[in-house]
Amino acid sequence: MSIKQKFDLTGKVAIVTGSSKGIGLSIARGLAENGAKVVISSRKQDAVGAIAEEFNKSGLEAIGIACHIGDAKQREALVAKTMEKYGRIDVLVNNAAINPFYGPLETSGEEVFDKIMNVNVKAPWLLSNLVQPHMKTNGSGSIINISSVEGIHPGFRLGLYSMTKSALIMLTKNQAKEWGKYGIRSNVVCPGLIKTKFSESLWSNEKLVAGYTGVLPLQRMAEPDEMAGIVMLLASDAGSYMTGGVYAADGGYLISG
Numbered sequence: 001m002s003i004k005q006k007f008d009l010t011g012k013v014a015i016v017t018g019s020s021k022g023i024g025l026s027i028a029r030g031l032a033e034n035g036a037k038v039v040i041s042s043r044k045q046d047a048v049g050a051i052a053e054e055f056n057k058s059g060l061e062a063i064g065i066a067c068h069i070g071d072a073k074q075r076e077a078l079v080a081k082t083m084e085k086y087g088r089i090d091v092l093v094n095n096a097a098i099n100p101f102y103g104p105l106e107t108s109g110e111e112v113f114d115k116i117m118n119v120n121v122k123a124p125w126l127l128s129n130l131v132q133p134h135m136k137t138n139g140s141g142s143i144i145n146i147s148s149v150e151g152i153h154p155g156f157r158l159g160l161y162s163m164t165k166s167a168l169i170m171l172t173k174n175q176a177k178e179w180g181k182y183g184i185r186s187n188v189v190c191p192g193l194i195k196t197k198f199s200e201s202l203w204s205n206e207k208l209v210a211g212y213t214g215v216l217p218l219q220r221m222a223e224p225d226e227m228a229g230i231v232m233l234l235a236s237d238a239g240s241y242m243t244g245g246v247y248a249a250d251g252g253y254l255i256s257g
Contacts, residue, residue, distance in 0.1 A: 006238040010035035013086040014235065015078065017069050017127070018096030020047040022196035023146065023224045027093055030228035031235060032060035036091065039082050040064045069096050069123040070115075079130045089134045091235045094124035095146040097164075102201060105159040113160060120164035125171055128186075132179060140183040142235050145172045146227075147190045149250045165190075169246055176244030185243035187234045192250030194222045217252030 014031045018024040020042040032038045032055055040048045040055070040062055048064030055062035063085055067078040082089055098119045101112045128143055135141025150158050151165030168188065175186035193212060195203055203209050203221055213219050230249055233239045248254050 001237075003238065006240070007232060007236045008035050009091075009232075009236055012036045012090040012235070013039070013082065013088050014091035014093065015039040015041060015082055015089060015131070016093040016095055017041050017067065019093075020044070020051050022198055023191065023194060023227045024093070024095040025051065026224040026228045027095060027146075027231045028062070029055070029060070030225075030232050031091065031093075032062055034232055034236065036235070037061040037063075037086055039078070039086075041067045041078060042096065043068045069127060070119045072126070075123065075127050075130060078127075079134070083134065088138060089131050090138065090140070091142045091144070092128060092131045093144045093146065093231060093235075094127060094168075096123070097146070097198075099158070099161045099198070101160055102157050104157065108160055116160050116164055117167075120161070121167045121171065124168060128171075128175060132182075132184065135184045136179075136182040138183075141185070142239075143172075143175055143184065143186040144231055144234050145169075145186070145188045147172075147188045147246075149190050149192050149248055149253050152190060152246070152248070153254055172246070173244050180243055185234075185239070187239075187242055187245045187247065189227065189230050189234070190246060190248045190250065191227050192216075192222060192248070192253040194224055194227065196224055215256040217256060220251065222249070222251060 014036045016028040019028040019040045028038050040051045045066035052062040052064035065081050067074045101108050145168050147168045148165040150162040151169050154162050172186050172188040
């Protein structure tokens with residue numbers, strides 16, 4: 001097999017959470033373009049159905065399965081329906097996340113903490129646990145958790161979000177350590193500021209963006225498609241020796257300042 005062929009995902013099945021827009025959509029498209037059968041998933045069936053239909057029309061293989069990842073029954077249904085349709089799961093991208101609070105740590109309520117921990121940490125842990133037996137049966141699998149540079153370097157007013165993203169990094173390392181013997185790899189990607197609807201409250205602030213991009217070596221924000229390449233590598237046999245890794249795609253944010 002040539003090195004180029006190792007990027008080919010033909011025959012692989014990938015679930016991408018939060019994939020009806022933003023980074024998740026770009027990742028799903030990249031996986032499908034590389035030959036994977038992709039399960040598009042987010043909260044609303046009409047949204048995921050429309051994306052899957054769009055993929056199918058352009059010759060890509062995809063289905064849409066609605067799933068609120070904070071709901072146990074919906075997580076179970078997502079895995080069961082994927083197995084029913086495709087009979088295997090090779091790649092899981094835990095991308096769905098929330099950030100309902102922007103402000104100092106001491107001004108947040110407990111209910112917000114519980115909500116953000118439930119979606120950003122507990123759900124990826126439990127969804128990975130549901131997928132693990134199927135990957136174990138295959139003797140291989142790739143879990144890719146989407147964290148953030150905020151999980152490595154604290155920013156102002158994003159404390160709760162940063163905590164969850166830091167926890168996701170350690171979850172990834174533990175998955176890699178415990179599940180490597182089954183041929184399952186787990187890696188984490190830490191994006192910087194990406195121009196998506198999710199981060200609009202940040203990038204729509206011109207002063208904040210000017211300050212942020214001013215210290216970045218690449219001097220600009222990223223587009224969602226710029227996060228897909230690293231995921232292609234980690235999902236494919238081209239990244240077969242990569243596990244437990246923490247990979248920043250941040251325009252140099254972590255080395256700036």
